[in-house]
Amino acid sequence: AAPDAAPGQPLTAQIERCFDLRESRPAEAIAIAHAALSGTDLPATDEIKLQTCLARASALTGDALTAIDAVDRVESLLAASPQSPEFALRALSNAGAALHLAGDVPRALALYTRAFEAAEAGDSDIAQIKMLNNVGNIHSEELEAFDDAVRIFTRAQAIADKGGLSEPILSYNQGLNHLRAGRKADARAAFAVALPQAEAIALGVVEQRSRAELAALDATGLEALPALMRIADAQRSDDPSGAAVTLMRMSRLALDAGEAAQALSHARDAVGIARAGAFRIEYRDAMRAEVAALRALGHYEAALDVQQTLRDVEVRALRSQNLGTLAGLQARLEDRHSASELARLHEQRRVDTLTQQHARRLRSAAIAGLAILVVLMLAFAWYQRRVNRRLYRLSSVDSLTRLLNRGAATHALRNMSSAAGGAARQVVFLLDVDYFKHSNDQHGHSTGDAILTEIAARLGTCCRPGDLVARWGGEEFLVACPALDLRGASDVAERLRAVVANTPFAFDGGQAALSVSIGFACWPTAAAAGLARKERWREAVDLADRALYASKRGGRDAWTGLWCDGDVVDVKAVLRDPEDAIATGDITAVSSRMPIQWRSSEPGSAAPGWQPRGTAADGGREPPAPR
Ligand SMILES: Nc1nc2c(ncn2[C@@H]2O[C@H](COP(=O)(O)OP(=O)(O)OP(=O)(O)O)[C@@H](O)[C@H]2O)c(=O)[nH]1
Known part of the structure; x- marks a missing residue:
């Protein structure tokens, strides 16, 4: 049917018509609202009114999306053009009721709360009570926050009492709240307050409902059912949602009395009324009553079907409720998601940085550790070398004269490189x-020490860098030169002799004239000699010792040398009888003091008084000649 208020009618008439029809003929109210809203340059107040009407009517027809859109528009208009508290209160209250009906409970609650604030600002007790009543209902019906609901209704009641207002609806709703919480005695007390109040002000709806509730609470068995049916019938026209509630109470009573079929009948009656009136809460509760009755009857399939419908209704309600908040929720979720993603990335970066720092520190520590280790190893190697050198020096150097000792000299002789070719030989001098x-x-042992040290120094002055100068024994020295011919060896022998004999030795308290006796020999004595190459110097030392003995025999302060030119020398034979070897030309002898005294003065001995050094005392030597 065409709406009564055509677009051509004045706007105020259209608005009024919309509000008139919104409950009884919501579809028409919607058409009027759309037509009026299509006009241009609508004043904000008029558009707000039309949108709230549209919201309410749309919610009643089950068009939750349009209802929510209309409420969105109302909110943005209120924000853009602030209105008086009274106007805001009406707009918010209507918008909240529309959302409540559409099932967007949280937003309805928010709008009611704002409406309550507007009522407070406008100092309107009735409006405050109405809003608190709505808020209390939501807490009780939707949120099952029964204790909160009790507090809210009590607060509303206090405002009413203070203003001397009679509001039986508050006690009635409080009673319903107690009933939902299972507190039957409290519920009964509340309904008992509501009933006379409603009667006193002739508030038929609340009166009937309270009466029905009290009858249901007081009933035992089925006896209350006829009375309740009368109430329900009376409610059908004036208060269809109340009729649905009464029928549900009857259904419960019948079920408790074991009359499941009757219970089902009342429940279905309630479902029909609630569905027709789009009473969301009553529809939901009536279907629950129907499911209970069907179960009691054993009609499980049918119970499941109703349960499924109930579920669909609730899902639809939830969905429409969610639609309003979906965008915000999504944004919040995305925000939260991106925030957590961001936090995760930050954390990851922090961990990466820490890991890198840690790795860098570890690397630096490892490099530093390695460097320290290398330095320590180098230092240790250097220290070890120093220690070894020192040990070698200690073990190879004579502590008194600072010359090589006998062991080190032996080692040096073994390794002395071969003489150059021709007549040159390696020559060893024993002094x-x-x-x-x-x-x-005569002068004391320490003076003797000093003299030995001085002799060592003087011998050094007669030698070239490659020569070996060593302390061979107590007062014996050894000099070895790598390449000398006989003439050169004789010159060295003479220099060695002269450097000691030509300059007296000075010491505290006097001086002493000293001399040395020298014997020298060369090696290798023969290429085919049986000794290992590194041991051939020993033959030369024996021959030099033999020559030294001759120098001593000859009167000391002299040198004697044995020189092998030939290939084969029987060293033992030479040692035994040098004169014979010389006579046969096996060996050449030279001396600073001729003739050479090879033999001891004692007769009958091949080499009397002579034995190689280190084997026995030199018993054949003459007694010392004091100087
Ligand atoms: N002060 C001092 N005396 C030493 C050292 N080594 C050996 N002597 C002494 O040198 C002396 C060597 O004496 P002998 O072997 O009898 O020979 P000599 O008195 O030199 O007589 P000839 O060798 O026959 O000329 C001994 O009295 C040793 O004690 C030393 O390091 N310091």
């Missing part, structure tokens, strides 16, 4: 201080 025992006796 023995003459009458040193006497010198010790």
